[in-house]
Amino acid sequence: MGAEVKTLILASAPETEYDYVRQLAQQAEYIICADGGTRHAAACGIRPDLVIGDFDSGARPDGVEVIALRPEKDDSDLMCCTKEAIRRGADDITYACASGGRIDHFLCNLSLLEYLHSCGVHGMLCDSRNRVTFHPGGAVWYQADASYRYVGIIPLDAELIGVTLRGLKYPLTDATVLRAQMITISNEPAAPEYMISVREGRSLVIESKDK
Numbered sequence: 001m002g003a004e005v006k007t008l009i010l011a012s013a014p015e016t017e018y019d020y021v022r023q024l025a026q027q028a029e030y031i032i033c034a035d036g037g038t039r040h041a042a043a044c045g046i047r048p049d050l051v052i053g054d055f056d057s058g059a060r061p062d063g064v065e066v067i068a069l070r071p072e073k074d075d076s077d078l079m080c081c082t083k084e085a086i087r088r089g090a091d092d093i094t095y096a097c098a099s100g101g102r103i104d105h106f107l108c109n110l111s112l113l114e115y116l117h118s119c120g121v122h123g124m125l126c127d128s129r130n131r132v133t134f135h136p137g138g139a140v141w142y143q144a145d146a147s148y149r150y151v152g153i154i155p156l157d158a159e160l161i162g163v164t165l166r167g168l169k170y171p172l173t174d175a176t177v178l179r180a181q182m183i184t185i186s187n188e189p190a191a192p193e194y195m196i197s198v199r200e201g202r203s204l205v206i207e208s209k210d211k
Contacts, residue, residue, distance in 0.1 A: 009096070010040050015127075032051070053080075093123050112125075131148070157202055163197070
């Protein structure tokens with residue numbers, strides 16, 4: 001894999017809706033499966049470029065490059081895939097089949113978005129109805145997508161200070177948003193572009209479809 005490659009990583013969480021996975025695969029230049037993610041690749045007719053895992057949730061595949069891991073390790077299979085993708089030059093990573101199943105795994109997968117940011121890599125986690133990105137603070141502009149009706153901002157810190165929202169149905173100006181009393185879910189784009197600005201604090205931005 002060369003530098004600056006858009007990479008799709010398929011995790012092994014339960015998944016039954018595959019149209020979005022096929023669309024992501026068409027946009028990707030490199031595809032990695034994390035262990036049991038090979039099941040999802042097979043269901044979509046996708047041939048991965050690389051499979052990484054301890055294979056506790058799926059058989060070791062044939063005819064594809066494999067990195068076998070020890071079952072007892074510090075990093076999750078998905079983190080191992082992430083580190084290897086970055087080592088091989090990925091600068092944009094999307095996770096799919098990563099939001100169902102165990103909640104501890106899902107929350108761990110979401111935390112990878114912040115890890116990617118710390119590595120200078122753009123990251124997104126998608127399922128059939130949602131896409132999630134990490135907001136590090138500062139002002140970030142987003143392109144509104146008619147497919148995603150709602151925008152939610154989930155604080156990762158106890159509070160977000162100086163929150164300003166522009167181009168959304170429910171604007172804010174220099175507000176403080178508490179993690180325990182969130183007022184930043186179920187917003188809606190009201191312009192072709194919208195801005196989320198946070199003076200202090202980290203958050204996740206979740207774009208969601210109506211159904």
